[in-house]
Amino acid sequence: MDRLKLATVWLGGCSGCHMSFLDLDEWLIELHRRADLVYSPLVDTKTYPDHVDVVLVEGALCNTDHLDMIRIIRNRTRILVAFGDCAVTGNVTALRNPLGSAESVLQCAYLDNADLLAQVPSEPGIVPPLLDRVLPVHAVVPVEYYLPGCPPPADRIRALLARLLDGQTPQLTASQIKFG
């Protein structure tokens, strides 16, 4: 079998899922033998390539950049995995949703609770506008597999990737789909 083209993406999350990915330790060497990491916060590729086999998407969709990015990812990827609770449910990133629109969220964070120099940051073209609601990945594009956990422990990531490397459907046990 050809080497798997693997990508990982960091959207609206804390990078904890990527830290957990690094926790794969020596299995990363095994992964390296069988897969190329073609795009990731951990490598220096600037644009998301075509014909990616598997992508792990960390984080929820929080701003317009995330929306654009997830559509590019979907178009160029065979198997999209929602990686961690933020991608699967919105989780901590979605805690702002009950506050209402993006405007009221910014009002709460940067004006109401500011101690000094209260102002909403605005850098058009640099800081992307927030979405009114934080969304899980599958609310916008189809997702093949879900890997819950905050973060998913390394053995859970390995259980999923090992099956995908062998061209099989991942089968996670009850304890491997625990949220939180």
Add this chain to the structure above:
Amino acid sequence: MAAKTLTIDGQMISAEENQTVLQAARDHDIPIPTLCHLEGVADVGACRLCLVEIAGTPKLLPACVTRVAEGMVVTTNSERLRNYRRMILELLFAERNHPCAVCVSNGHCELQALAMNHGMDHVRFEYRHPRLELDLSHRLFGMDHNRCILCSRCVRVCWTIEGAGTKSVAGRGAASRIVTDLNQPWGESTTCTACGKCVQSCPTGALFYKGATVGEMQRDRDKLEYIVTAREKQQWIV
């Protein structure tokens, strides 16, 4: 007491005539998932997780409030039931705000455990993300309505075991919520005895001891069973 003979999942069993299908099944180690059921207090059939199929009726019936009958044929674990149960769990997660990662009950939550056991790796319904209150006015306990699934266990232990009648369900449908006395802050309640039975009964992280942080809220349900057994059977069994 007369015995009834019935079939659950192909297994012939005999049960006492006043037993529910749930009690009969559990006496024979046949698992039926439950969430609002709590040993020692009256069942209300609120959560619908214990729905079972009974031959001869097209309706699904909640095992916790359905009495056994002679010749009854019960199925507890069909494809159809598994689908509905997962759907019920997803609706519960979508209804209020349940980020397990930052919950006091993470790792000790009945809702979380049921989701795992029913293969719920994501929620297909749109999350409602309602804006709900947190009542920290009581000196010992807190109530986070974000995590409440309206199982009414706390209401039932408060009325029937403690006899205080502090907690009730107010409102209707999605606007329902647990209230204290006449919908006032818990800390101002004149009926609450601060016994903590409601906190012991809660299946999620909605009721908690103040000061508990992520994953620290563990409950001791045996205490409730101990009180009920002592009262009803005059047996002080630990």
